[in-house]
Amino acid sequence: MLTLPPLSLYIHVPWCVKKCPYCDFNSHRLNGDIPEDAYISALLHDFQNELSQVQGRAIHSIFIGGGTPSLLSGKAYQRLFDGLQKHVSFTDDIEITMEANPGTYEHDRFQSYIDAGVNRISLGVQSFQDEKLQKLGRIHSAAEAYQAIKSIIESGFTNINIDLMHGLPNQSLDDALHDLQRAIELKPAHISWYQLTIEPNTVFYSKTPVLPPDDTLWDIQEAGQKLLASAGFEQYEISAYSQADKRSRHNLNYWQFGDYMGIGAGAHGKLTDLSTGQIIRNWKTRMPADYLAASDEQQAFETGRRILAVDELPIEFMMNVLRLNHGVEQGLYRARTGENLDSITASLALAQQKGLLEPLEQGRLQPTPTGRLFLNDLLELFT
Structure with missing residues (x-):
């Protein structure tokens, strides 16, 4: 019998300082100031349009992805969460994750994120080697990554994920293990360690860099998993490794085929409709300007909806x-x-x-x- 799964919320912030050459996410280079107030208003309007999908459930996890969500202020997120809770309840133990970029962090902002209700940070480090960061088109250095993690910890965050990539251009086994060891030494609660893949509609797809041969990739995967396990990180998903009781609740809901609402430019959702027995996937308009215009003109944000066939x-x-x-x-x-x-x-x-x-x-x-x-x-x- 079909039952209502737990409900999560995904919030997409589409702007970045710079588009990375491997990135196929809906991210757009920011020109000028971010339209923070207008975007929060649009997100709240978008959510209100989706209220019928809540079906009496509380939200048990929120993930703010991008783009670079740390471009928005803590004050903006406080307004967003306050607005959401006028329409839906949060569980007492809700997990609220925000992605952050070491190249855009401000120390004072991390405290403001905690004050707003964010209780988990996912930091996109990708590598602790400057040469590799430059090849990936990242805007931060290894030193800035260390400083960002220090600021996050000093602000009071205890649930921290470090995003790392392997299989990088010209990466050796030693290079990959060096990155992992640096991450482990920082004692995060969680490490997302995933292989660089070349996706269509990216710069790397048209100008593919020299990547490690398959034998090296296998060696990196095997040695890296052993290193993580020896440091107390349990692999519970293809690219997710956690300390005890620190699995990502939000991502687990995805992987357990739970429900999630998606708001923001280009956001996707998956929802169960008990009244019809249908499972529906939907998605929102991708371009930030179009998304903001939809809010101003009281139009629908949804640009696609598909009912899954049996x-x-x-x-x-x-x-x-x-x-x-x-x-x-x-x-x-x-x-x-x-x-x-x-x-x-x-x-x-x-x-x-x-x-x-x-x-x-x-x-x-x-x-x-x-x-x-x-x-x-x-x-x-x-x-």
């Missing part, structure tokens, strides 16, 4: 939950999709036969170690 549900569900090392309980499939697990018996049997999925007798939908290494092959069985 035959899409297996891959939509599996492409999320099978990212988790330990997967999910089998009963979650019916709770999140409304469909019986029996409907995909053949795919499940083939996945087990190929050694990509743990035996169903264990009561979980869980990839094997081989299945995690060859996740795309596993997912193809559910398309």
Whole structure:
């Protein structure tokens, strides 16, 4: 039986000081001052248009991504959160994450973010080596990354994630482990360690840099996982490693096929409608100027909406939950999709036969170690 999942909120801030050459997110170089007040008003208007999707739930996590959300002030976020809570409740233990960029931080702002209600910071370091940062087009140096983390800690944040990339241009195994070791020494609660991929519509796609060969990438992955484990970081998802009880609640809701509202230019949402038994994906207008104009003219922000067909549900569900090392309980499939697990018996049997999925007798939908290494092959069985 289809049930209402937990509800999260994603907020997109689309501006950056500079667009990185590998970035395919909806981010736009800021020219002049950020229209802070107007954008907060637009976000609140956008949220009010979505209120019917709340369906009586409290929001249990918020993630503010971008772009560079730390370009907005703590005062702006205070106004935003106050406005949201006029229409919906936050759980007492809500996790509110904000992405920040070491190249745009201001020490006083971190305290203002805490005062506004932000309780988790995700800092986009990517590398602690200046040469690698320059090749990635980042606007900060390694020294600025260290200083930003120091300021975050001094401000009172205890739940800090460091974003790191590997497989960087001309990166060696030693280079990658150096970055990881520097991050570990700073004692964050969480490290997101993911491989650089070349995406369409990016500068790197048209001017691809020299990347490490596959053998080096495998060595980096294996040695890095061992290093993180020895430092007490548990890998619970493909690129997510946490200290005890510090998993990202917001991202776990994504990976467990939970619901999330998306507000902001280019934001996406996934929502369950119990009245119709449908699961809906929607997305908002991408260009900041168009998004702001929609608010001024009292127009709809949504530019796309798609109801998931029944035959899409297996891959939509599996492409999320099978990212988790330990997967999910089998009963979650019916709770999140409304469909019986029996409907995909053949795919499940083939996945087990190929050694990509743990035996169903264990009561979980869980990839094997081989299945995690060859996740795309596993997912193809559910398309």
